[in-house]
Amino acid sequence: MLAYAVNRILLMIPTLIGVAVLVFFMLRIMPGDVVELKLKADGAAVTQETLDLERERLGLDKPLLAQFGDWMAGVATFNYGQSMWTGRPVAYEIGIRLELSLQVAVMATVIAILIAIPLGTISALYQNTWIDYVVRILAIAGLAVPSFWLGMLMMLGLLIFFNWLPPITFTHFYENPLENLSQLIWPALAVGYRYSAVATRMTRSTLLEVMREDYIRTARAKGVFERLVVARHAMRNALLPVVTVIGLEFAFLIGGLVVTEQVFNLNGIGKLFVEATTRGDYTMTQALVMLVAFFFILVNFTVDLLYAALDPRIRYR
Amino acid sequence: MATVVQPASLPPRRSAAAMFALMQPLGTAGLLVILVMAVAAAFAPWVAPYDPLTVDYGAMLAAPSLEHWFGTDAFGRDVLSRIIYGARTALAIGFISSLFGCTTGAGIGTASAYFGGKIDLVIQRFVDILLSFPIIVLALVVVTVLGKWQMLGIDMNLIGAIAIPIVPKVARVVRSSALAIRTMPYVDAARAAGYSHTRIIFRHMVPNIMAPFLIMFTAFIAQAILLEASLSFLGLGVTEPTPAWGLMLSGNAADFYREAPWMILFPGIAISLAVFAFNLFGDSLRDWFDPKFKV
Numbered sequence A: 001m002l003a004y005a006v007n008r009i010l011l012m013i014p015t016l017i018g019v020a021v022l023v024f025f026m027l028r029i030m031p032g033d034v035v036e037l038k039l040k041a042d043g044a045a046v047t048q049e050t051l052d053l054e055r056e057r058l059g060l061d062k063p064l065l066a067q068f069g070d071w072m073a074g075v076a077t078f079n080y081g082q083s084m085w086t087g088r089p090v091a092y093e094i095g096i097r098l099e100l101s102l103q104v105a106v107m108a109t110v111i112a113i114l115i116a117i118p119l120g121t122i123s124a125l126y127q128n129t130w131i132d133y134v135v136r137i138l139a140i141a142g143l144a145v146p147s148f149w150l151g152m153l154m155m156l157g158l159l160i161f162f163n164w165l166p167p168i169t170f171t172h173f174y175e176n177p178l179e180n181l182s183q184l185i186w187p188a189l190a191v192g193y194r195y196s197a198v199a200t201r202m203t204r205s206t207l208l209e210v211m212r213e214d215y216i217r218t219a220r221a222k223g224v225f226e227r228l229v230v231a232r233h234a235m236r237n238a239l240l241p242v243v244t245v246i247g248l249e250f251a252f253l254i255g256g257l258v259v260t261e262q263v264f265n266l267n268g269i270g271k272l273f274v275e276a277t278t279r280g281d282y283t284m285t286q287a288l289v290m291l292v293a294f295f296f297i298l299v300n301f302t303v304d305l306l307y308a309a310l311d312p313r314i315r316y317r
Numbered sequence B: 001m002a003t004v005v006q007p008a009s010l011p012p013r014r015s016a017a018a019m020f021a022l023m024q025p026l027g028t029a030g031l032l033v034i035l036v037m038a039v040a041a042a043f044a045p046w047v048a049p050y051d052p053l054t055v056d057y058g059a060m061l062a063a064p065s066l067e068h069w070f071g072t073d074a075f076g077r078d079v080l081s082r083i084i085y086g087a088r089t090a091l092a093i094g095f096i097s098s099l100f101g102c103t104t105g106a107g108i109g110t111a112s113a114y115f116g117g118k119i120d121l122v123i124q125r126f127v128d129i130l131l132s133f134p135i136i137v138l139a140l141v142v143v144t145v146l147g148k149w150q151m152l153g154i155d156m157n158l159i160g161a162i163a164i165p166i167v168p169k170v171a172r173v174v175r176s177s178a179l180a181i182r183t184m185p186y187v188d189a190a191r192a193a194g195y196s197h198t199r200i201i202f203r204h205m206v207p208n209i210m211a212p213f214l215i216m217f218t219a220f221i222a223q224a225i226l227l228e229a230s231l232s233f234l235g236l237g238v239t240e241p242t243p244a245w246g247l248m249l250s251g252n253a254a255d256f257y258r259e260a261p262w263m264i265l266f267p268g269i270a271i272s273l274a275v276f277a278f279n280l281f282g283d284s285l286r287d288w289f290d291p292k293f294k295v
Helices: A001-027 A034-039 A048-058 A064-078 A089-123 A130-144 A148-164 A177-210 A214-221 A224-265 A269-279 A284-309 B016-023 B024-042 B081-114 B118-132 B135-146 B156-163 B164-182 B185-192 B197-233 B246-248 B253-255 B262-289
Strands: none
Touching: A001 A034, A001 A064, A001 A089, A001 B135, A064 A269, A064 B197, A089 A177, A089 A224, A130 A177, A130 B197, A130 B262, A148 A177, A148 B246, A148 B262, A177 A224, A214 A224, A214 A269, A224 A269, A224 A284, A224 B135, A224 B197, A269 A284, A269 B135, A284 B135, A284 B262, B016 B024, B016 B262, B024 B081, B024 B262, B081 B118, B081 B156, B081 B164, B081 B197, B081 B246, B081 B262, B118 B197, B135 B156, B135 B253, B156 B197, B164 B197, B185 B197, B197 B246, B197 B262, B246 B262, B253 B262
């Protein structure tokens, strides 16, 4: 088990290096750079000299390979430099926004689990009845409705029925939990619905599969109450793939927030990402992509370990 | 063998399409919605009551009425007409980028499984890297990197940005199906007969991965439509004045929440309905192809 974990950690490194290389060169293909976007923003006449000076300051005048070397060295030492747009350290800019996005992500996950596991179970136990059809249609609809649109509808509903809109400024949870939740519960619901749809479908299909297993028949033959058969024998095995899906979706949630944060005007990682890419802020975009990729790989790794821990049949050599 | 089955008691032979309609009612409903949308999109100039680009300041933000069924937007443009023309954008981009992404992914996946060894290892590591980007993040980076490149009125780079995130996902799935096929005796036979790699891949392996390919192709059209809507919403996809559903939700639509809720209501329904229909159809297609589900 330990050897497996170490091996997996070592395998993460080449993937992360790959991400770092890919994102660096992808961004450099982009025509026009941050300097032009920043200084010529208002159509101001800027001399070539000023542009060159700014490029030199940001290190954009160096040869590509030298820039690449700097970037890789930064990655290795966890020093991501300054934002090319604001001039503040990338780590600082991300740090002040990460809390908000993470909180929304965690809340959305809780909402998704609370919805998905009961609904998926009921749907599987009453397969091909009207309950099953309603749940399945709800789940497929959850995959179809764009979460940013759902967010807009929520705001519209709040405005029409309560003549109230969620607060715009972020309050820390430990400062004023009510204020904090009244702002963040809506994006969490909007994203959580889609998230729950994925998990509901997974719960349903794995539970259906497990319920056909021999040991379920054995348990029933022994005269175990149906409730216990489902809760003890079936659920334990059915939940494994559900855990995987929840884990993987959690990693993607940070990405999913990109659009939803715009709707709710939340100053989180997603909004920062859109701003960074459209402004040509290389350092910021690179750092954010690395962060998201790292997060994704880490979650993947955790899910795999959890899998091995939960299922004695899966023991890696 | 005493009883002889009466021919009359046999179920009548039905075509595959009729069987599908009978056994997958939800999927058939999805397919019908898709067909209606496709027809409306193809014949948009005849179906739409107004021109989607005509600005009518006399009818700004008009509520839904007999004249304008879905109301008008901040420029007095007819929302229904823009949704019908928007179907062109959504379906064209969804279809082309899914086809492009799935075909490339399938090609890479099959080749990776067929050649195996070092080639497989390198390709799979590359796929791993691409898979560690959330779809929208990858699309966002690609779309800003590529900029705009119009061809036949369609932004080809937008299609690329939507197709690229699809490639690794399809490659991964197709590879695993292709790995199973590679060990089949007929592939060995083809090799023994001295056929070229290309011939074996395209004539012997590709036809056998058509089922997962078709399923993914439909499912990713839904994803592509959703992604296009998200990118357009962010202002990075289709640009004004082209009618596109995601675009209709962005910009001043957001400023007129209270005065003109129809501006955000109907385009959102259009996106959801299209994605819903493709998902339903894709799901049914999977059940249909999967022998486990056949009675």
